[in-house]
């Protein structure tokens with residue numbers, strides 16, 4: 529059976545957009561009940577008629593994902609200086625997409641100091657290095673945008689994907705926790721994408737593959753690797769439970785804007801939603817993943833977006849219907865970028 533297909537490339541980017549758009553209205557909420565979420569879905573048409581906007585807008589997650597798509601396709605791979613310029617340009621042309629405060633500061637510095645005109649890569653990385661007293665940001669901003677890297681390197685050795693996921697992070701996030709989060713998210717998309725069509729995913733094997741990736745990441749602290757290895761143990765532990773204490777879940781696995789507090793949670797949501805749910809009787813696996821991710825509250829746009837990028841790479845674009853997608857801004861552009869990555873791959 530085929531695994532890598534245009535439908536699954538589209539599923540990845542469209543899933544990411546849908547998770548962002550559908551999750552954004554709940555960002556910062558505590559937990560969201562399944563009753564509220566089912567009603568949210570049921571009344572989407574009605575609610576859209578009342579709003580001025582024809583759709584739910586995407587946020588910084590998608591804005592940065594699109595900037596990354598654009599730069600990777602234009603340069604046929606990673607060009608850090610061009611990418612920094614794309615991120616900064618996207619931010620300045622549409623700053624009110626809900627960027628993190630650190631990210632805003634870095635992108636404004638890249639723009640005002642015109643670092644994208646530099647020929648020196650290290651100059652472009654300097655604002656991110658200086659963040660948070662020199663520690664760098666451990667926010668999830670490098671992970672939330674990374675899925676196109678898995679598409680770019682779908683047929684390359686995983687080491688290349690790891691390097692690109694790592695390096696694209698450094699423009700805004702120099703902390704190893706943010707870098708590892710981005711690498712794990714990209715790897716999760718890759719594993720989903722490469723799973724044969726119709727083949728079931730075994731959560732233990734999936735998590736094991738992620739463990740093997742973590743071990744391969746260079747230039748990060750061993751203590752940061754340990755944090756993620758422990759989080760992946762928690763993912764399996766929570767998947768094994770029949771009832772989940774939400775407070776315990778949020779405290780241990782997390783639902784916040786830090787990379788370690790959200791990337792493993794996105795992986796959990798994808799793996800959890802592989803099975804039908806009594807809470808959400810939806811036919812789409814991508815949609816079930818999004819609802820599962822939003823339920824825990826917190827950084828809902830980002831966790832849903834990351835989880836749904838993984839889910840979309842597994843189920844494919846055809847899994848999620850127009851009745852939901854018509855409410856999401858940016859779906860067509862996501863499809864165009866997916867076509868760009870797919871065409872590039874088939875020309876190789």
Ligand code: F2R
Nearest residue numbers: 626627628629630631660663664665666667668669785830
């Ligand atoms: N910014 C948000 N949500 C906040 C509320 C938005 C609201 N809906 C609105 O409309 O105003 N969402 C977006 O930000 C997250 C991605 O953030 P990113 O790109 O990682 O940004 P940043 O600023 O680098 O990090 C986020 C925050 O984490 C804390 N932090 C990070 N590193 C730290 C360190 N070394 N020491 C201390 N704190 C650190 C800071 O508070 C950062 O501001 C996504 O959720 C996206 O949707």
Ligand code: MG
Nearest residue numbers: 544589590833
């Ligand atoms: Mg996204």
Ligand code: MG
Nearest residue numbers: 587588589829
């Ligand atoms: Mg956002």
Ligand code: MG
Nearest residue numbers: 555827829830
């Ligand atoms: Mg967010």
